[in-house]
Amino acid sequence: MAGDAVAQFRFTDFLSSEYINSTYNAPGVQSPVIDSLINQIIAAQGNKEKLLPLGRALDRVLTWNYYMLPMWYxxxxxxxxxxxxxxxxxxxxxxxxxxxxxxxxxxxxxxxxxxxxxx
Known part of the structure; x- marks a missing residue:
């Protein structure tokens, strides 16, 4: 998986199916569509023309699924x-x-x- 290491950590650990049992994936995100978008975003680091539509697509999918993000207040x-x-x-x-x-x-x-x- 090519791309920025920080972006890879943030996206994969917090939102990918691979880390469904991790404490980082608190909302329980497990979706092949989200996994695919994450991989494409990581690969497109530095390419604004690709990142913008991929980011918007990821935002739409995450919003549509109504994932709860606890604030630990x-x-x-x-x-x-x-x-x-x-x-x-x-x-x-x-x-x-x-x-x-x-x-x-x-x-x-x-x-x-x-x-x-x-x-």
């Missing part, structure tokens, strides 16, 4: 840090706000003994 952010930082009383609504934290000398001084006590 979590409502919370998980973060681990040493307790030597302080944070503002009001946190940003749409971010972790790490860029608003500051080094707290008092907390940093207490950290070694807290670590020894397993806290």
């Amino acid at each position: 979590m409502a919370e952010d998980r973060l681990a840090w040493w307790d030597k930082f302080s944070q503002p009383a009001v946190r940003p609504v749409y971010s972790l706000g790490i860029d608003t934290w500051w080094y707290d000398v008092n907390k940093a001084t207490k950290l070694p003994s807290a670590r020894q006590q397993g806290e």
